[in-house]
Amino acid sequence: MYKWSSDVNAYQRKLKSKVVLTKEHIKAHPLEKPSSQIISIKHDPLDGLDPLSICEMDPLTRMASDLYSFPEISSRPLRDSFEPWSVKKAAILHRFTTQEKMTITTSVFAAEHEVRGVSEKVLHRLEQLDLDCGSKQTFGGLSQEEYTFKINQLDQQLTQAWNSDLRVNALKIAIQCCKLLGDTSVISFYPSKFVIITDILDKFGEMVYSRLRGKQSDILPPEVAKETCKNWFYKVGSIRELLPRLAIELAILKSYSFIVPNPEYGKILIRLLNSAWGIGDPVVAIYLRCYLCRVAMELVPEEKELYMKCFQDLLLLHDQVLDNFRHSPQLVNAKVSMETYMSVLTPAVDWILQCLVHRGEHLNYTMQLVSNVPPFWKSVLTSSVLNTFPPSFIGDECLNVIEMCMTLETNISEILRNLGHCLILVEMQPSQAREVWIKVWPQIKKIPVRNAYLSCCQVWVEFVVKSFGTDTVGEFLDDVLTRVSYRNAEQFHSKLATIVEKLTTFCKDITELLKLNKFVKIVTMLNVEAAKNVMVAYASKHSEPLSDNIIINTLMHLASILHDSVDALTPTDEVKQIGGLINTFILRVNYGKDFEKQLQFYDESRGTFMNIDAVLVQLVQCVCRLGMDVGNVVGGHHTKRTRGFLSACIAYAFITIPSLDSIYTQLQLYKLTAEVAYSNQCVSQGDACLKAAITLLSEEMEEMEVGEPLIIDYVSNLLSTLLAVPDHPKESMLYLLKALMTIQWTSPILPLRFLSLLGAYAQGEYPYQFVGVDNNNSLYGCANQFIAEIDSLAGTILNDLLSKIKAYGDQNQIKKQARLSLELFFAIINWGEIHDMGNLAVNLWNFSHKNLE
Numbered sequence: 001m002y003k004w005s006s007d008v009n010a011y012q013r014k015l016k017s018k019v020v021l022t023k024e025h026i027k028a029h030p031l032e033k034p035s036s037q038i039i040s041i042k043h044d045p046l047d048g049l050d051p052l053s054i055c056e057m058d059p060l061t062r063m064a065s066d067l068y069s070f071p072e073i074s075s076r077p078l079r080d081s082f083e084p085w086s087v088k089k090a091a092i093l094h095r096f097t098t099q100e101k102m103t104i105t106t107s108v109f110a111a112e113h114e115v116r117g118v119s120e121k122v123l124h125r126l127e128q129l130d131l132d133c134g135s136k137q138t139f140g141g142l143s144q145e146e147y148t149f150k151i152n153q154l155d156q157q158l159t160q161a162w163n164s165d166l167r168v169n170a171l172k173i174a175i176q177c178c179k180l181l182g183d184t185s186v187i188s189f190y191p192s193k194f195v196i197i198t199d200i201l202d203k204f205g206e207m208v209y210s211r212l213r214g215k216q217s218d219i220l221p222p223e224v225a226k227e228t229c230k231n232w233f234y235k236v237g238s239i240r241e242l243l244p245r246l247a248i249e250l251a252i253l254k255s256y257s258f259i260v261p262n263p264e265y266g267k268i269l270i271r272l273l274n275s276a277w278g279i280g281d282p283v284v285a286i287y288l289r290c291y292l293c294r295v296a297m298e299l300v301p302e303e304k305e306l307y308m309k310c311f312q313d314l315l316l317l318h319d320q321v322l323d324n325f326r327h328s329p330q331l332v333n334a335k336v337s338m339e340t341y342m343s344v345l346t347p348a349v350d351w352i353l354q355c356l357v358h359r360g361e362h363l364n365y366t367m368q369l370v371s372n373v374p375p376f377w378k379s380v381l382t383s384s385v386l387n388t389f390p391p392s393f394i395g396d397e398c399l400n401v402i403e404m405c406m407t408l409e410t411n412i413s414e415i416l417r418n419l420g421h422c423l424i425l426v427e428m429q430p431s432q433a434r435e436v437w438i439k440v441w442p443q444i445k446k447i448p449v450r451n452a453y454l455s456c457c458q459v460w461v462e463f464v465v466k467s468f469g470t471d472t473v474g475e476f477l478d479d480v481l482t483r484v485s486y487r488n489a490e491q492f493h494s495k496l497a498t499i500v501e502k503l504t505t506f507c508k509d510i511t512e513l514l515k516l517n518k519f520v521k522i523v524t525m526l527n528v529e530a531a532k533n534v535m536v537a538y539a540s541k542h543s544e545p546l547s548d549n550i551i552i553n554t555l556m557h558l559a560s561i562l563h564d565s566v567d568a569l570t571p572t573d574e575v576k577q578i579g580g581l582i583n584t585f586i587l588r589v590n591y592g593k594d595f596e597k598q599l600q601f602y603d604e605s606r607g608t609f610m611n612i613d614a615v616l617v618q619l620v621q622c623v624c625r626l627g628m629d630v631g632n633v634v635g636g637h638h639t640k641r642t643r644g645f646l647s648a649c650i651a652y653a654f655i656t657i658p659s660l661d662s663i664y665t666q667l668q669l670y671k672l673t674a675e676v677a678y679s680n681q682c683v684s685q686g687d688a689c690l691k692a693a694i695t696l697l698s699e700e701m702e703e704m705e706v707g708e709p710l711i712i713d714y715v716s717n718l719l720s721t722l723l724a725v726p727d728h729p730k731e732s733m734l735y736l737l738k739a740l741m742t743i744q745w746t747s748p749i750l751p752l753r754f755l756s757l758l759g760a761y762a763q764g765e766y767p768y769q770f771v772g773v774d775n776n777n778s779l780y781g782c783a784n785q786f787i788a789e790i791d792s793l794a795g796t797i798l799n800d801l802l803s804k805i806k807a808y809g810d811q812n813q814i815k816k817q818a819r820l821s822l823e824l825f826f827a828i829i830n831w832g833e834i835h836d837m838g839n840l841a842v843n844l845w846n847f848s849h850k851n852l853e
Contacts (some may be wrong), residue, residue, distance in 0.1 A: 281319040353384045552589055664704055755798070801824050
């Protein structure tokens with residue numbers, strides 16, 4: 001058995017042997033960012049191609065260049081504000097759906113067979129293009145998904161036929177797709193059907209173009225591609241029905257450049273546009289013109305006369321469109337409303353107008369034309385004008401547009417919504433914004449259909465919150481609440497959620513918004529997500545301390561909605577997000593020097609947010625910080641009142657900590673609370689916290705969710721705190737350390753740390769202490785009884801470590817044995833009396849030095 005002998009002068013010895021470092025001045029900091037220098041490179045005027053060879057190619061090179069040159073379609077890039085068809089078609093597919101049942105007719109085509117003779121070949125090709133020759137299949141009662149699946153099957157058949165070199169069959173399938181465009185029986189789905197089928201036509205046109213391009217790039221002369229291209233246009237010209245003939249010619253029109261190097265696409269498109277007057281159904285005719293403008297924007301985007309003529313054709317279609325709505329048996333039987341009929345026409349009219357005015361041309365002239373058409377057609381065109389004209393132009397003409405809108409009777413909700421979309425993008429003077437709102441708001445309130453009314457409100461709310469104060473916002477929300485109640489809030493959930501989102505996003509001061517009872521009422525009507533969005537907006541937009549009771553109560557209400565939504569099935573990430581939002585709110589609340597009110601708020605928060613550990617942890621930390629703030633205010637000299645307040649803070653933390661699930665978090669908070677208690681001379685409460693932490697360590701060590709390194713770090717920090725903590729008068733010397741030593745530690749690191757603490761206890765002066773609290777040095781000094789107790793405990797630890805070293809040797813773990821011997825050697829050197837323990841130290845050093853080399 002070895003005895004420990006403490007070195008009571010260890011600190012003084014270390015100070016004497018301390019090496020004093022000298023400063024050395026250097027010119028540049030070693031971590032300084034390296035300077036960069038721009039080097040200009042002089043180009044050699046003789047470098048590059050021979051200037052004479054650029055002007056003229058040799059004959060062979062020129063022939064090869066001509067052979068591999070393809071006709072290209074030149075088009076100037078469109079303005080950035082031009083909305084491409086890819087974006088527009090996605091919106092169309094999302095908006096235009098149906099629950100009605102539909103019918104589709106498809107044909108089964110026979111395989112091509114060999115024919116001989118010119119006349120027989122011509123007759124055979126005409127018969128091939130006649131779809132009536134094949135067998136037909138009709139599928140009725142199809143849902144939208146089933147109908148779309150059938151069209152996609154046609155698309156697949158087209159690809160398969162093309163890849164199998166069955167060109168005529170591929171053309172037949174394209175014709176069949178075009179015929180589907182002539183069916184407007186389910187008109188609410190027609191725009192989506194148009195998008196799907198024109199995609200197939202575009203694909204077919206690209207197949208033809210790629211094949212012709214491949215023929216020109218082969219060994220064959222360019223005349224082969226030219227003749228093949230003519231053949232395709234002859235085939236298309238042989239199609240009997242007008243709609244498939246026009247649509248497919250538009251699809252393959254780009255290939256016309258293989259016949260004429262620089263074709264006059266404008267004249268061809270004008271011819272096709274004039275032919276469109278032969279389409280009887282006005283809906284089909286308008287969408288065919290839309291497809292024509294789509295093709296034109298790729299081939300001749302600058303052909304303004306074409307787009308103007310197309311728009312003028314729309315103006316002339318008014319009577320035909322209105323008669324179709326009133327007298328079409330399909331529309332009458334389906335009881336299609338005027339608003340639905342107008343909405344179906346809108347995407348095509350939008351695209352035609354956008355092609356006309358996308359470069360800011362013909363704006364005033366177009367507006368003048370629109371203002372002079374009959375009311376029904378004016379409603380459709382006005383909606384499209386607002387969709388396609390530049391917002392700056394609409395902003396300048398907004399009062400005239402509003403006056404024109406007030407004369408309309410149909411489609412008013414969509415027109416007002418589109419007007420709102422324009423004006424929220426325009427900067428307005430406050431007086432002009434007020435004038436606009438005075439004219440528009442009564443029109444919005446007159447909208448009878450609740451869904452249409454809320455659709456307008458979710459657009460105009462952005463205009464209101466950007467332009468006006470909380471009074472106008474309050475009036476706006478008050479009118480919204482007259483249309484919506486708790487009973488039907490779920491029905492209009494998405495629109496109300498959009499209103500709330502825009503209010504929180506665009507408001508100048510979110511705290512003013514939180515003071516509006518109407519706003520809070522709408523948020524309460526919605527689900528947890530709305531409350532979360534408001535809390536996120538508050539956290540991101542308001543970083544100043546919060547002391548207004550109205551705002552605090554509002555946020556407390558919203559935070560309680562989030563808290564109450566958490567249950568056992570809530571995902572961990574969701575709980576973390578909610579806990580973070582609540583903690584942000586708690587940290588914002590600051591009553592300044594009113595500490596009692598601050599503690600009352602924390603107490604109320606604990607009762608409200610008991611189910612989220614992250615919030616309870618934050619509350620304990622806030623209360624500890626509050627106690628330290630009070631201690632700093634009084635400068636460590638507590639009165640009876642402040643001491644009672646500190647006791648309340650520590651008691652709050654001591655009661656809250658056991659409710660946490662994480663044992664490791666409990667240990668950390670017990671230590672934090674104990675340090676706050678000792679810092680404010682609450683010694684008995686600090687002792688209670690340390691006892692609770694040590695008891696938790698001894699009882700729940702195996703249940704702890706963290707690994708051994710974190711436990712070692714925690715106990716090491718706890719030992720640092722124990723150095724400044726005095727013994728209790730009714731307890732034995734170093735009773736807290738003895739309690740820690742009774743725990744069965746698997747790692748030998750902590751016993752070594754115990755030795756370091758005992759060595760520090762034996763010094764005549766401690767390196768730190770709590771202000772106003774006597775430590776063990778003040779209680780015992782270097783009394784022989786105290787030193788003897790330290791040596792006794794250290795001797796116990798020393799022999800336990802030596803036994804551990806021997807056990808490592810018995811297990812043939814030489815490296816571990818040598819490392820532990822080295823650590824124990826350093827402990828003896830640092831804290832032991834070397835004259836009494838020199839032999840042991842030398843033996844440990846020799847053994848470790850021998851086995852660690």
